[in-house]
Amino acid sequence: MNNTTICPRFEKGMQILSKRWTGLIVHQLLNGPQRFCRIEAAFPISGRILSERLKDLEQEGIVKRDVYPETPVRIEYSLTEKGLALAPVINEIQQWSSDWIKSVEEES
Template sequence: MTRDAEAPDTVCPVARSLDIVGDRWTVLVIRELSMGATRFEEIQIQTKATPQMLAARLKSLEASGMIERHPYSEKPLRHEYRLTDKGWAFYPVIYALRKWGEIWSKDESEEVAVRFVHRECGHDVGLGTVCPGCGVQVERKDLEASMSDQFAAERAERRAVFKRK
């Protein structure tokens, strides 16, 4: 399903994929969901999206089968958002963007923003998808993530600024 719920005008899988995830906000929403954020406010804080923009992206992701809403409060009715299997299948794209960004979009003095350690053997997988310690192809579910102090502080500051508003 395309963002506008129209029939696709191409058979190109890249163009069709971009109909679903082809903007900054959507990719950042998926990043947050893959990092464990499930509630609207936390996703908004970390993406810096306006409420209207975020609501639109969540609605579009739900319509395309990338996420599901689950109620966590009845009064008032509030939902949390979770990636579906289809949404999790997009994670390698997020991981590839992370790798590219670590190599090409950073100053050499900056730390790696998020380190991933293979849960099974305890080795840091670096920017790859194969554990250098045991040679196993890893997926997100196989990895323990830890943020650099700088990235953790940046995220904490976003929360603090949001709370002061």
């Protein structure tokens, strides 16, 4: 049997992006900075899970959290340069999905 090793960086990248909802959150933020409630409204996701994913992405340097000292406090999430670098990957997945994945209506 042929033993192949996966590049540790590739493996780490796949671990980050394969967490549930992560790709969709990045896709949503490609539209520009957004508040938590707008991101939450885009998906059937609980606030707790969204908060966890945003914190994970912030720790990885993919998402930036900006707090504006207004009343009430305004918090916006946006992609960093590292996060914006994922745009070609997300766009290719979107194109691949359009070409190869059947929609719910097509499956019926």
